[in-house]
Structures are given as C-alpha cells and as structure tokens.
Amino acid sequence: MLAGEACAQSVVVAPTVGLAQGEVATPTGTGIEVEPQVVMPVQFDWTQFDSVPSGLTMGSRTSAANARIDSFMDQRFDARSSLRNNFTDFPGFEGGLTVVSESAALKIGGFVKADLIADFDPISSTDTFDTGTIEIGSADRRNARFHARQTRLSFDTRWKTSGDIARAFIEVDFFGDRTGSNDALRLRHAYGRLGNLTVGQTWTSFTDPSAVPQTLDFEGAVSNVNRRQGLVRYQTPLAIDGLSLAASIENPRVLIEIPAGVQGSVRTETPDFVSRVRFERDWGEFQIAGVLRELGFQPVGQPVVTGTAWGFNFTGSARSSDRFKAYYQITFGEGVGSYRGSPDVVATSKTTAEILPVFGWMVGFKYSWLPSLTSNVTYSELHADTIAGQAADNLLETSYFAVNLIQNPYDRVFWGAEYLHGFRQNQSLASATATRLQFSCGFYLP
Template sequence: MKSLCTALLSILFILPARSQSEAKPNSELPPGWWLIPRTDTRFKFGGYVKLDFIHDFNPIASPDFFDVSKIPTDGSKGQSSHLHAKETRFNLDVRTDTKVGELRAFVETDFYGTNGGLRLRHAFLEINGKWLAGQWWSNFMDESMIPNTLDFEKPGAYLFARNPMIRYKHSISKDAYVAFAVEEPHANAQAPAQSGKFENPLPDFTGRYRLTKPWGHVQLSAFAAKLVYRFDTGDMDKVSLFGGSASGIFNIAQKDRLFYQVAYGPGVARFRGGMSAALDGAGELQALTDLGYTLGYERHWTSSLYSVFVYNHGEIDNTEGQAPNAAAIGSYAAADLIWNFTEKAFVGIEYLWGMREDLDGSDGTANRLQLSLRYSFP
C-alpha cells in the first residue's frame, strides 16, 4: 500500500524528479515531510479534526467556548446543548536551507471565522530561528504553557493573543534567550462622551527572557504601549500602557507538569481580549490596572490517560467613570479526563466552572460539561 501511495504521489509531482545526488531523498526526511520537485524545499501538512458536544447548565453568551466575560449577572436561568466542529484546523509548514540559515513559512487556519468560515490563526516567515515576520503568538505571552484543556477558550485572565509582528530572538546561552518584538496594537477601551476616535500612534513593544532547563522553564515578559483618543475638535486624550508577566513550567515525575502565570499592569487586559482603558470620574481616559494569575497541573495516570486541572482568577481596578455592569472580577476552573485510544486520536470529558462579578457587585456563575473527540494528522 505504501509503494502504491508513493507511486501516485510521484505521478502528481509531489516527489522530486531530481536524482538523489542533487537532492536529499524523501527516505532521509522525518516522517510526514515531502520535497518539492527539483528543489531543496520540504513541506508538511498538519492539523486535526475535532468535534465538541457542549451542555451548559447555566446561560452563557459564548456557546462555542467558555468565556467567563460572557456570563450574565442578571440572575437569568436556562440550559442548552450544542455540537460544533469549528476548532478543526489545518496548517502548512514549509522549510528551505539557505546560505543565511533555514527559511520557514508557516500558515494555520481554523473555522472560527464568520458563520463557521475559515479564520487565519498563524502566518509567518522565520529566518534562521532569529527573525520572525507575520502573525504568531504575542511575544508577551508564554505559548509553551497554554493549558491543554478541551475547551477552546483559555482562562479569562490568562495572556492569550496572536498578533502580526516583527520579532528578533537572540540566544544568550545554550539554555536561555531574549526576544523583542513590535506588534499590532488593539484599541479596546471606553470612549469619552465627546465624539472622536481611538488611535494607536505606535505599535506595542514587547520583550521576554526565557530560561529552559531539564526541570522546566521560566519566562519573564514585559510590554509598553500608547493609546490616544482624538476628539473631533482636534484635542487629544492619551494614556500609557505597560505591564509584566512571570510564567513557567515545572516538570514533575516522568510526564506530569505544574504550570503557572502571573500578569499585572495598567493595560495588561490588552493581551487577553479585555479593555485596556476607561474613564475616570472627570471623564478622562485612565489605564485599567489588571491582575491575573493561573495555576494548573497536568497529571498522566497511565501512558494513554491523563488529566488537566487549571484555575485562573483576574481582577480589574475599575474606574469611577465605568458603567455599573462593567466586569470587575472573573474566575475560571477546568478539570478533565482524556484518553488517547490511539496514537493520533483521543476522546475526553471536561467540567468547566466560571464566575463573573460586576462593578456594582452583581454576579453570575456558569457550569458546563464538554465531550470532545479529536483525530490529528499526519
């Protein structure tokens, strides 16, 4: 069967037409990689298909993922069941060895676009592992410790952003590096009463330091940004935004790991989909100071059965000019059991709990049960 597939791919010009003396044979490539004909460029398709069954025991205005900011605080009640496959994703990884080092292009999409349409997740060009240009995880967050939950949404106060950027990464030792980036800014803030528009005069500036050891890793991150509201009369109101984060993973036993993150600063919510500024008592812009922390544990019961436990909490230092129903506190908790019934597929069940409290003290909670089935390829 393998020989037949190889022959068919050769007919379709997937395999190179050059001799082995001119290009590396496909047999020398890692599994899943192919050579483009008459080049030294290799590529790989990847992704997975995932189906989620979701039952909500309480109302929440985000049926496809568990967003605690969408929990109603008006005392409303109700239950709902929902199935979807929007998390299904595809990616293409292309690499070429050149005189300046390895060139890499990566594109990934899923189906969380409008009406279930394709949405761009990642698209970047990387040069020799140092320069990156395109859309990727924000340099301010720690992508290595994204909680491996069945729920697509990550904890509300967890730093989680994909931004267009230009990033430079520099190794300072065999196990440590620093990275600096300019990233696409996002003007999510409460507008003053006087008509005008928000402006981002500068990109976001982000930096990180990462130390990786056999026991795990530690990352320290920081960002700085500026937000401007230009009134129609020509005057401006502006605020400075900045913040820091500490995160990491401790490897425990053979596969278990403890992960954590703490983020704090005026405007940190910019990197988790929240508001970065609001109005003070005088109606002027003021950066919203935000605190968020995450603690989780991934426990491997057997070689094919594991669980993830995660708790996340966030608090916003609200301003006097915000509406009474402005979000003030949010908490998120998840616990699951996942069985890898084959090397490429798993089935899992997860319980999710969330709480939202508003500035006026009103609050609401949500409880969800989620069942998931996923098959990864290649």
C-alpha cells in the first residue's frame, strides 16, 4: 500500500441473496456464473456515520474482498512497497484497483509523473540529468523541457499454489525510442516468482533498489547500478535472522568502444554470474554483491577475443529515527561500466582496446520535516582509470549532486522541486559543469 492510503477503504456491493459474500450473479445459458470481484477504493470520513452506509458491506471497516487480498500478501513481495515517493520499488498490493477471487488476485498500479526541467548549461540529456553527457567546450545555452516519460503502469498478478503464492509482475514506462513527439513504451519489469526462484527481467542482483536516494530526476546518482535485465535467480534465507543469499545468471550485455580501425562485433558467449549477501533489520540493511563476467569481441574474419571482468557493489541504508534515513554505496571493478551505462572496454589505438577499471561512491540522506513533507540530499562520484592511448575526450571523472523538497498534499498526490549540479572531466583534463532545476508533480493510481 502506498504511503498515505491508510484511510482509503475498499468498498464492495452487498452480496446477492444465496451467493457467497463477494460473488456477483450474472445470467448465463446454464444458470448462475460467479465472477471475480472488482475492488475500488472510495474515500469516506467514517467519523461522519453512526452506522455503515446503505449498500456497503463492511466488517470491522474491512471488506471481505480486502480480507481475501490479505491472503495474497507476502513479505518477499511487499516488504518495502509502502515507502512514500519511492520510484525504484513496486506498487503496494493491498487496496486500490484490484480484481480478486478466492484463488487469484490482480492489482493494477503505477503513477503519472510530469517533469518540468530548466537547464542553465549545455548538457545532451534533456530528459534525465546524466552528467556523463555534460558538453565540454560548447557555447553557452539554456534549455526548457516538459515531459511525462517516467509515467508507469504495472500489473501484479498472484495466485495460490500448493503451500505458496506465485507472482507474475509486468511494468512499463515511456522511456522507449521516441518517434517525433511520441514516447514509446519501454519494458521495465516482466518476471515471475515462485518460492525462492525468480525468472524474467527485473533488477539485477548486482544492485540494491532500497539504497537508492529518492530523487525527482530519473537518472539518479552516477555510481548507482541501475540495470534491469533478464535473469534466473535463486534466493534463500540463511540461519541468521535477516540474512539472505542470492545467486543468479544474467543477460551478458556488454558495451565496448570499438577502435576506429577495427571492424567486428561484440560477442557474449557466457552469461554474467552474480551473487549477493543481504542483511536486513528494522534499523536498516546492508548488501554485498559481486559479478563475474566474460567480455568478447570478434574482429571480422578472426577468432573471438575474450577477457575476464569483475566487480563488487557495497550498499546499504540506516534509519536513526522515523524522520531520518541515510544511504551509502561503494562500487568498483574492471569491465563493469555497462552496469551504470558507461563502456566496459575502451579503445587504446586503431587496433587495440583494454578493459576499463572504474570506482564510484555515493552518500545520501532523507529527512521528514512533516509526515507529508520530506527532503533528500545525495552526492556521488564515478572515476575511470587513465589508460595509455585512450581518446582525449573519454570520461575521467564525473559527479552528481541533488537536493529536493517533496510534499504529499493529498492522498496519492505529490509535487516537488529539485536542484541538480553535475561535473564532468575528460582524460585531457578539460572539464565543465551543469546546473538544472526540476519541478515534478505526480498522481499514484489507487
């Protein structure tokens, strides 16, 4: 359930006489057919009623349908879904627009988010604040942009199996390829989970969405691992309470800067092997993740050339009170730049290339001034090693700073303002900065 939805009660039509509560009678050629019930949230100030309003069936202010929805809730799926303005997590399952029967339930979720952006310096990424695209040496210019590409729609389906609950989850946004003024759908998540097994496309095991600061900007900190990809993952709790282990094989997406004098293709002959250990408590969480992968390239008419890449990602968060939360991250490795959208391999001459070592870190804080008013501050850096022969305009270092104020004035409504500042330095040591103001407004689906 999204924060602020506690007062939204699910309302059901009183059952037809002779049917079980929550079933709807419809005429068919053979008699009575039982259909799944659609549950819609309706706002009521219950203090204004001496009794339950006519036509509503309530039990301790909870409908029979909600009671059935509760039977599909699971800590594995819903541990963090109640966090307010958390754009990296999944919608809560209880309440809202839900179709529910005795053995299955479907929740339609998502939000509409509109962004008004004002850039004061040259930067190529006008929809997100990607500091790697800050333009060095360009003439001064400003830019205004208004879009709603972060808007999302999701379908969360759950059904009961023998002794467990199966889940299939699909989510899309509008960051697909653009055609003129039209924004195409993009698949974010499409996966199923049963027991300890997850199959499909979702967050890589190398990342930790719970340790991502809540920025209005879609891009986020430069060190954050923001990759979603196809995977098969097995995760299981360990003997210590709150400790868990996960291992996965994942899609081997590789980004190689091909030397100018070489023709060929990227080859991915083996999947990425990823594992993580996670520890969670009420006061926070800590995660260590590692990846081992093979990078391949095949010049035209020649055998495949391969190299081994590896990386580690240390992430976590800590809460000292209900008002304050801190986030932190350290990531490093060789040939793992694509997990953040940068190259794994860079060209060092017209015919040679080398695996690129990277190091990044992030710290962030969240403070709640009021139950409906929060601020977030985050700063991060990403450093790439200097390798002899690299192009002078290759990235050496970049940093990202964001501070915002977000208000939830009404149930399932938010708006806020954010200041962003970025820095980029090339291998030639030439550098530039960029500043942005972003105003956002959003409406969560019930």
